[in-house]
Amino acid sequence: MEVTAAQALVQALEQENIPIVFGYPGGSTLPVYDVLASSAIKHVLVRHEQGAVFAANGYARATGRVGVCIATSGPGATNLVTGIADAYMDSVPLVIFTGQVPTTQVGTDAFQEVDITGITVPITKHNYLVKDHRKLLQTIKNAFYIAATGRPGPVLIDMPQDMLKNKISFRYPKNVSLQSYKPVLEGHFGKINEAARLINKSRRPVIYAGGGILISQACEELKQLAEVISAPVTNTFRGLSCFSGEHPLFLGMLGLHGTRYANLAVTECDLLIALGVRFDDRVTGKVATFAPEAKIIHVDIDPAEIGKNVRIQVPIVGDVKVVLQALLPLLKKTDRAAWLQRIEELKKLYPLFYHQENVLKPQFVLEELFRLTDGEAVIATDVGQHQMWTAQYYRFKKPGAIISSGGLGAMGFGLPAAIGAQLGLPGEKVILVTGDGSFQMTMPELATMVEQKLPLKIFILNNRALGMVRQLQEFYYDKRYFGVNFEFVPDFVVLARAYGIPGYNISTPDELTQRLPEVLNTPGPVLVNCLIDPLENVLPMALSGQMTG
Amino acid sequence: MYHTLTVLVANSPGVLYRVVGLFSRRGFNIDSLAVGQTENENVSRMTIVVEGDALILEQVTKQLRKLIDVIKVSNITAEEFVARELVLAKVTANPAQRGEIMQIADIFRARIVDLGRRTLTLECTGDEAKIKAFEESLRPYGIKELVRTGKIALLRGSKYAGVNNIKEEAL
Ligand SMILES: Cc1ncc(C[n+]2csc(CCOP(=O)(O)OP(=O)(O)O)c2C)c(N)n1
Numbered sequence: 001m002e003v004t005a006a007q008a009l010v011q012a013l014e015q016e017n018i019p020i021v022f023g024y025p026g027g028s029t030l031p032v033y034d035v036l037a038s039s040a041i042k043h044v045l046v047r048h049e050q051g052a053v054f055a056a057n058g059y060a061r062a063t064g065r066v067g068v069c070i071a072t073s074g075p076g077a078t079n080l081v082t083g084i085a086d087a088y089m090d091s092v093p094l095v096i097f098t099g100q101v102p103t104t105q106v107g108t109d110a111f112q113e114v115d116i117t118g119i120t121v122p123i124t125k126h127n128y129l130v131k132d133h134r135k136l137l138q139t140i141k142n143a144f145y146i147a148a149t150g151r152p153g154p155v156l157i158d159m160p161q162d163m164l165k166n167k168i169s170f171r172y173p174k175n176v177s178l179q180s181y182k183p184v185l186e187g188h189f190g191k192i193n194e195a196a197r198l199i200n201k202s203r204r205p206v207i208y209a210g211g212g213i214l215i216s217q218a219c220e221e222l223k224q225l226a227e228v229i230s231a232p233v234t235n236t237f238r239g240l241s242c243f244s245g246e247h248p249l250f251l252g253m254l255g256l257h258g259t260r261y262a263n264l265a266v267t268e269c270d271l272l273i274a275l276g277v278r279f280d281d282r283v284t285g286k287v288a289t290f291a292p293e294a295k296i297i298h299v300d301i302d303p304a305e306i307g308k309n310v311r312i313q314v315p316i317v318g319d320v321k322v323v324l325q326a327l328l329p330l331l332k333k334t335d336r337a338a339w340l341q342r343i344e345e346l347k348k349l350y351p352l353f354y355h356q357e358n359v360l361k362p363q364f365v366l367e368e369l370f371r372l373t374d375g376e377a378v379i380a381t382d383v384g385q386h387q388m389w390t391a392q393y394y395r396f397k398k399p400g401a402i403i404s405s406g407g408l409g410a411m412g413f414g415l416p417a418a419i420g421a422q423l424g425l426p427g428e429k430v431i432l433v434t435g436d437g438s439f440q441m442t443m444p445e446l447a448t449m450v451e452q453k454l455p456l457k458i459f460i461l462n463n464r465a466l467g468m469v470r471q472l473q474e475f476y477y478d479k480r481y482f483g484v485n486f487e488f489v490p491d492f493v494v495l496a497r498a499y500g501i502p503g504y505n506i507s508t509p510d511e512l513t514q515r516l517p518e519v520l521n522t523p524g525p526v527l528v529n530c531l532i533d534p535l536e537n538v539l540p541m542a543l544s545g546q547m548t549g
Numbered sequence: 550m551y552h553t554l555t556v557l558v559a560n561s562p563g564v565l566y567r568v569v570g571l572f573s574r575r576g577f578n579i580d581s582l583a584v585g586q587t588e589n590e591n592v593s594r595m596t597i598v599v600e601g602d603a604l605i606l607e608q609v610t611k612q613l614r615k616l617i618d619v620i621k622v623s624n625i626t627a628e629e630f631v632a633r634e635l636v637l638a639k640v641t642a643n644p645a646q647r648g649e650i651m652q653i654a655d656i657f658r659a660r661i662v663d664l665g666r667r668t669l670t671l672e673c674t675g676d677e678a679k680i681k682a683f684e685e686s687l688r689p690y691g692i693k694e695l696v697r698t699g700k701i702a703l704l705r706g707s708k709y710a711g712v713n714n715i716k717e718e719a720l
């Protein structure tokens with residue numbers, strides 16, 4: 001039977017088992033909306049296209065499945081750009097559909113025309129402009145495959161409006177048709193052997209584990225590795241939650257705002273086992289002084305990451321789970337008592353700490369959240385100090401339980417991403433930890449949250465400032481504060497009321513401890529405005545030199 | 550240092566933009582770029598000459614390999630290869646000078662491909678050194694216009710950088 005290309009698109013999404021799409025309509029996507037109306041696929045109407053792509057992103061991170069969003073041509077498409085870049089930086093699988101002006105008008109500066117495939121070349125894994133309706137289905141098939149396999153990432157499909165109205169017969173291809181795209185999963189056997197030899201010989205190994213562990217679902221293999229060879233594990237920000245925050249071998253986060261003992265352990269180690277990481281500048285600081293005594297084994301599915309920033313002794317291209325499964329049988333069980341004792345010593349010498357006073361400290365909020373959720377909640381964050389405090393003080397136990405913009409560091413990510421995460425994980429307790437600055441970037445999505453009846457618990461760590469940037473001015477610009485302190489901050493509790501959400505102001509530790517159990521047990525959404533010490537800094541701050549917020 | 554890369558790509562719109570974008574982002578100036586269809590009509594071959602740091606180029610090469618439309622990338626700089634470029638030059642040539650210019654053409658095995666009232670257009674192929682020498686010898690007569698195709702290259706002997714040996718491709 002012949003159907004319109006728009007109809008075929010929706011049927012293709014059904015074939016891909018996509019239960020939900022996040023979107024915002026416009027003239028050019030109307031053919032699709034007309035079909036979506038009668039489909040079983042849920043459409044979540046957001047309040048800004050950035051909300052759609054961030055929500056798809058939160059959904060994908062929370063579920064490990066491909067997130068899908070759709071926006072109209074022109075401004076709808078450009079509003080997606082930040083969210084696409086975020087997915088690209090953090091390797092999140094998305095398929096993004098954009099409407100486009102009719103094929104006959106493409107390239108004429110028609111009303112609401114932008115070259116969105118041109119704009120997104122550097123921030124997508126791949127993108128397509130589909131002018132020929134007969135190619136649409138194969139394109140969708142390829143797009144989902146590319147987004148989800150290898151190093152995942154966003155794929156965009158731009159669809160001229162007239163193309164969507166053309167008729168095709170629906171036959172969804174079984175296979176992808178890609179000439180040369182074949183991610184390598186299995187690591188080179190010789191290299192794996194070499195890695196095993198180095199590990200067995202090493203006296204002071206450290207495992208440096210990143211988002212690749214979460215993506216390849218290698219958390220169990222990582223745990224085995226750490227326990228068999230008695231090596232402490234440090235995480236990148238993106239890797240947090242892949243190794244239990246409660247495990248005695250856990251060192252916490254590495255890098256700029258990582259624990260001192262993690263950074264010192266890397267400085268002292270003789271072997272760094274880097275798994276699914278990319279030696280980001282926030283981790284390494286000056287490359288020359290990073291892990292100065294160590295040989296480095298680097299496992300990653302993306303060959304372009306290996307040797308990009310740091311010289312590697314044993315490079316292994318492959319899926320980290322597959323590689324670890326091959327590596328584990330080659331390893332000797334070792335207890336490395338002296339090294340672990342040294343690690344304990346470092347942990348005691350340089351613990352994470354803050355001064356508890358009678359004002360509300362942000363770290364205390366996170367500790368209380370951790371205590372009362374037993375580390376089992378899914379936490380979405382925005383970007384800034386509150387994000388780093390979450391990374392430091394909420395000791396994640398469940399893989400994938402942190403939903404946060406790492407590589408791009410995009411403020412405004414939190415609320416829509418939390419919405420996507422909660423829709424993907426309806427049974428889980430999803431908490432948003434945000435800042436007064438970030439929250440104001442995408443707070444209109446409160447309407448989406450209410451409309452979707454989502455029970456999010458929102459904690460604003462309110463310091464009436466762009467705290468992270470204020471901190472940079474304090475340390476690196478001689479306290480010349482400018483453009484970082486808000487002279488006006490809305491009354492968030494009154495704002496919550498406008499959306500029909502209960503809200504509370506909390507300004508002392510006691511109030512927090514009293515109020516928190518009730519908040520967490522409320523069936524619906526709650527907003528908690530935590531008036532925290534505005535001068536609190538994120539410490540430690542390991543590196544100096546040129547930095548941006 | 551100059552590097553010669555051959556890049557096999559799927560013949561799809563936008564592929565040139567993607568490839569070139571990776572070079573420009575890292576500040577490489579592309580010295581010459583030649584693109585054309587190969588023995589397989591779905592595959593085009595780019596020959597790219599760039600100058601720059603070898604380590605950064607290695608990174609760009611790896612990034613190129615990640616592009617979905619890129620089938621194969623080889624840096625053939627260190628290999629034995631045959632390289633050719635074609636140049637068309639239009640030079641001022643009064644009837645009195647034509648003889649001399651035709652002699653120069655002979656030396657370089659160039660051909661006269663067009664004749665105007667006061668101009669001659671010559672075609673010459675060769676490697677970089679030859680093309681340069683050719684250009685220098687024409688300069689005194691007045692080069693009105695000159696166009697080069699950019700370098701194209703094939704590995705010598707039975708080695709090839711074509712699509713068939715993708716598997717041998719190292720990391
Ligand atoms: C979209 C965007 N714009 C600017 C920045 C730079 N920036 C990083 S953190 C930050 C402050 C965030 O303020 P807030 O959300 O209140 O968090 P806080 O640091 O106060 O906890 C800014 C402006 C950014 N990361 N993202």
Ligand SMILES: [Mg+2]
Nearest residue numbers: 435436465467
């Ligand atoms: Mg703030």
